[in-house]
Amino acid sequence: MGVYIIKRILAIIPIFLLATLLTFGLIHMSPVDPAEAYLTAAHIQPTDEILAQKRQEFGLDQPLYIQYLNSVIKISQADFGTSYVSNKPVWDEVSSRMSATIQLALGSILTAIAVSVPVGFLAGLKKGGGIDHLSRFLSFFGASIPSFWFGYLLIIFFSVKLDLFPVEGIGTWKHLVLPSVTLALPLIALYTRLLRASVIENLDKPYVLFARTRGLQEKLILGKHVLRMAISPMVTGLGMNLGKLMTGTIIVEAVFSWPGFGRYFIEAIFNRDVPVIQCYVLLAAALFIISNLVVDLIQMYIDPRISSKGITER
């Protein structure tokens, strides 16, 4: 099992290198010249002489593979260069906005779990019942409503009509409610469906029948065994969706003027601030890859059968 974990951890390195290679290649194809962009941002009139000097400073005169190696080394030290716009280190800019985004992400994950676990579980227990209909409604419409629109619907209803929550900004828990719910909706849709299907599947398993014949209390069977087994695909879903959640924060932050780093990313896109874009995209890839790994490991913990069975296949 230890070997398996180490193997999995080592396996993410080539994938991440591929991701850096891809971003490096794309940025290299971009028509933006870093030296020129830097000078424009610093309000220095670009002459051929200064441009050549800056290019040398940035290492742009070196062969491509050396440039790539340099960029990988820098990235591994969390050095993403300086922003063309603010002229400050990208990492400082990004990390100062991180906490707002993490707050939003956590809020939405908690909301999603708080809604989808009871709804999905009860829906799976009573197929065709009232809660089951609710779960189908949630999982269908949650996946089909554009989240930016849903956010505005919430604003129209809860902020403008009822005046319960603030329209935008950050601060108290009240500010967090609407953005979290908006961001949670697609997650609720997915988790409810996953959990419902998995509860239904598990109820048919022989171990449930065995537990019943042994005379275990129904509450215990459902609460301890079925729920625990059924929750495992949900954990996968959670990990697989961290990347999507990151995309979601970009849109939700735009709707609610949430001062996180998703909004910073959009600003960077408009300004073509390439170092910031690169940092953001690579961070997303890292989060995506690492969360998939963590999910696999958690799953191994929940369901030890995977570790003995799945090693060779993966």
Place this chain on the structure above:
Amino acid sequence: MTIKIHARLKSRKVMILCSIIIGMLILITLLAPWLAPHDPTLVNLAHKLKPPSWEYPLGTDHLGRCTLSRLLYAARMSLGYATLIFISALTIGLVVGTLSGYKGGWVDQLLMRICDGIMAFPSLLLVLGLVGIFGHGLKQVILALIFVQWVYYARIIRGMVLSLREQTYIAAARISGSSQWTIIRKHIIPNVLPPLAVMGALEMGWAIMDISAMSFLGLGVQPPTPEWGAMIHEGKSYIRSHPELMIYPGLMIMLVVVTFNLFGEALSERYGVKRNS
């Protein structure tokens, strides 16, 4: 047994209903110039923010443009570009997937590593990154969406080709002297395409949502061209006084996405194709 038949009938009903809605949407996109009561980009400040009337069935926006006309023309944008993205991504995926699955070896290795690289990113985020690097605008958004989409088709097609390659009738065709090209064209592609049509229905909904999300962020379709996401973006300044300006386009997006999702689900249930996402 009765439950199964019941479910089948229901899925048939859903399919018919969805086909009708999709048919109507196609008609709208084709006939928008005749259906729309006004020019969707005609600014008339004397008529701004008017309530619904006979002349303007859904009222007018902040520049006095007819909301209904804009909604109808926007359908053209969304459906047209979603189709373009789907067909382009499918074509690239078909070429890469077939090549990769049929040739194997280093070609397969190289192509699949490229796919791994692209799939290491959350897809919409990569689209945003690409748009940031290459500049924003509709053309870049469309190209970026194609760039992240083809990978999924390539992967699935490769898998299908791998299993098809082992079928006896392919071996028979090879033994009887058919060329590689003939086998791919006559035996492989016709078998790969039908399940992809099902996937296409599901992907259309996502493509429409992605385009409108990008336009909402101000990166895709640029004003004054009508597009649902862009309309929501424009309407947000009037959220207190005229929320309907952003409610209508959102309803349209939802209607279209729900229809394509239901249609795709019904199709895949009927033809036993699993969605791979």
